[in-house]
Amino acid sequence: xxxxxxxxxxxxxxxxxxxxxxxxxxxxxxxxxxxxxxxxxxxxxxxxxxxxxxxxxxxxxxxxxxxxxxxxxxxxxxxxxxxxxxxxxxxxxxxxxxxxxxxxxxxxxx
Amino acid sequence: xxxxxxxxxxxxxxxxxxxxxxxxxxxxxxxxxxxxxxxxxxxxxxxxxxxxxxxxxxxxxxxxxxxxxxxxxxxxxxxxxxxxxxxxxxxxxxxxxxxxxxxxxxxxxxxxxx
Numbered sequence: 001x002x003x004x005x006x007x008x009x010x011x012x013x014x015x016x017x018x019x020x021x022x023x024x025x026x027x028x029x030x031x032x033x034x035x036x037x038x039x040x041x042x043x044x045x046x047x048x049x050x051x052x053x054x055x056x057x058x059x060x061x062x063x064x065x066x067x068x069x070x071x072x073x074x075x076x077x078x079x080x081x082x083x084x085x086x087x088x089x090x091x092x093x094x095x096x097x098x099x100x101x102x103x104x105x106x107x108x109x110x
Numbered sequence: 111x112x113x114x115x116x117x118x119x120x121x122x123x124x125x126x127x128x129x130x131x132x133x134x135x136x137x138x139x140x141x142x143x144x145x146x147x148x149x150x151x152x153x154x155x156x157x158x159x160x161x162x163x164x165x166x167x168x169x170x171x172x173x174x175x176x177x178x179x180x181x182x183x184x185x186x187x188x189x190x191x192x193x194x195x196x197x198x199x200x201x202x203x204x205x206x207x208x209x210x211x212x213x214x215x216x217x218x219x220x221x222x223x224x
Contacts, residue, residue, distance in 0.1 A: 044215040100152030
């Protein structure tokens, strides 16, 4: 069965420190992965997707098919990065079905 | 342009009652998704529409849940004989479809079943 895991419910780092939010997936097909972010009192929004290979707000994520991982990284965390982060896997059966991980709350301390 | 809107923002009902939750997607978005998010969990896929048709309803938990999108725009999620376990935030998202997979989420409807 398709599954997305995010092992950390809460991750606290100090401002300026590197941050890595872990995401692992299980899927027998060709995966398409996303990171979504939800800032306080805002809607869930797309942060980045692996196919575009972008860096958004200083965040990057590389798909590692061997380790079935899609970890989110930023070299220098900022206080405004504090939010809930969800990793999501798109399953393209006959539709577009997305599986979300449970989320990690990132807290960047001053 | 307004984003995805959902009404009501909060709904409190009694066990056994029927509820309808509405989603207005972004104009021109052909794809529409419903998710359910319980406390401490990520969004759980319920159903996906491409235009008027439900292209994937594999996430609907049972036959008490039903969703429609009769004109390919507004969608209604209908829950019959509500149970306390149905309490959650129900999220709607839309996307352009046609190969664009970026979903734009609404603010959600918080459903509480007493």
